[in-house]
Amino acid sequence: MQFQKKEQYRRQEIWELVKGKEEKISRNFQQSGYERIDDNLFAFVNIGYQGHAGQAFPNQYDTDTERLLWYGKKETHSKQPLMKRLIDGAITFYCFARWNDDPNFTFLGTGKLVNYRDNFTEVFNKDGTQTFCLELEFDLGDNSIHPAWINNFDASFEAEPPDTKEGKEKYVRHKTRERDPAVVKAKKDEFQKEHGRVFCEACGFDFKKTYGARGDAFIECHHNVPLHSILGETQTKTSDLTLLCSNCHRMVHRKKDWLTLPQLKSLMERN
Structure with a gap:
């Protein structure tokens, strides 16, 4: 999958590059924060602006170090099968990010997982009650090692x-x-x-x-x-x-x- 770093893509474009134009885009890929296709996880990361509930998304990206702090869906944790495979490097993480509600996402690269933490609690339900999720830190630099290869080379x-x-x-x-x-x-x-x-x-x-x-x-x-x-x-x-x-x-x-x-x-x- 040939995505160019810093280039912008819409979800439909990404879907067609991955699945082809013949297959209809899934609802989850069109709307969700992330979707798995085979051994790849496509993350659509909102950074620094307020969503529909009036809360700022906690995701953070440092342009100098190319480090991303990314948060899973509510009530995610490291023992869930998908998260376990992501942490273990069995799934490739593709990061697409935006800083406003524009439909275009900027491709930041594929990431090496650096750290993770369970029970991040600065996240809230629509009714204002506090909940939790998984926090993950990725290195998206070109010289980082692909997560699936961490134990290999x-x-x-x-x-x-x-x-x-x-x-x-x-x-x-x-x-x-x-x-x-x-x-x-x-x-x-x-x-x-x-x-x-x-x-x-x-x-x-x-x-x-x-x-x-x-x-x-x-x-x-x-x-x-x-x-x-x-x-x-x-x-x-x-x-x-x-x-x-x-x-x-x-x-x-x-x-x-x-x-x-x-x-x-x-x-x-x-x-």
Whole structure:
């Protein structure tokens, strides 16, 4: 989907780019604050102006840092299936924003989730009663890492040595799960020592064989148990990880219920 940053789009245009002109736009996509299509979430974010109820939308965007504070619908929380998948990086977040009631939205980019917080309470029902929602912070900069790749690529994991255990809650602005880059490197080193090379444990794809030196020692690393499902702090072992090529890794995450390595291999053998 080729959206241009800072360009303006109407909901109908976005729908046609995603679904085609033949399919009628859904009512939810036309009116709601966000809508999921496949593994993509399209957010229509109102920033800084008052809505029909006379309340200013709490969403915030910093043009210098390209950071977005975005709030889910009323009574959303991090344990809901859609929000869990967004937090875990299994869904791509497309941000379209406006600063008035104009029907045009400006595309701010796809975002990397930085932090999230449950029970944001500065939100109200139409009758004035207080309620709650989920607060999420996204980095929409061009150099940010796609949320679906947070646990995969070398630059994300091996740039600096870690000093914390896997899954520890770190307070930056809000609490977020830390992921340990050293265990990923250890897994790859262990695999290299055992097999003499690094390749996909599902299909056998070897990046070095295909791409030469550029692909040497490159592979994605999959957490067999998603960190969001683990309560409290935990120490990840190399046995908790699986090395997968990009294609296999995306197939594991494509549906709500993640595939295990045996299930993925069985699927490949059947087809």
